[in-house]
Amino acid sequence: IKEMEEAQIICGYHTLINWEKTDNVNVSAIIELKVNPQKGKGFDRIAEKIYHFPEVEAVYLMSGGYDFMVQLKKAPMREIANFVSSRLSVIEEVQSTKTHVVLKQYKDHGTMFVGKADDKRQVVTP
Template identity: 35%
Template sequence: MDAKDREILRVLESDSRIGHEDLGTMLNLSKAEIIKRISAMEKTGVIRKYTAVIDWKKAGDDGVTAVVEVKVSPESEFGYDRIADRVARFPEVKSLRLVTGSYDLQLIVCGRTMQEVSEFVSGQIASLESIRETVTHIVMKTYKEYGCELQRSEGVERLPYSF
């Protein structure tokens, strides 16, 4: 992967709908070269998925999101990987990370209601053999998601930006 590939990735991360021709113009590459480079990055798994940031509250379907911290007893041969693979298979788990600090794994879990999230965490996650402890934080409001501002209070000015 070279500098041009990294530039392509930065642009796609901010706007995955940009056309190949526009991207080529921005980066001084031909449309064919852009298609070739993106295709190669898709095949090797560098580009995993194209997605949209959706304000579910505005869409009228604002379920419940929770940040779940999990303490795990790592396995001697597999460490955290095997339990992480198992947890990642649940459709309710939208994100899963190995983190530093008091807990080992951080999950983003979504459900229709707090009861549904609670039942999922207690019934499916906490009951797994390697899980020692969980802490669940319900997301009350999302202000920014993947670099996109979702909520801005009226009368709040943008912060000044300078170098």
């Protein structure tokens, strides 16, 4: 493993937390961005501006109806709204943003977060 880390084949590790089992009030947000690519620089320069924000967990260049998908670190809704309105949307090349809040997480990085729940209802028969 150490050799693969040194060769940068393994680039990092992460911890998965089942937030539903905590009292945490933070939410996950995914933001779609439409941007105007910079002449001669394409999307890379814009991506660099975005991925340096500490709130940003991941940035993807996408095909389809929008250009970037930005995944934010879990935070209170007010902080997410403030980040989008005061930091992301003011970037000159950003045309529009669309923010999605994760309502429930079923699976992440191959780990499932749901199982058979204890059904405490009484059996009803005819």
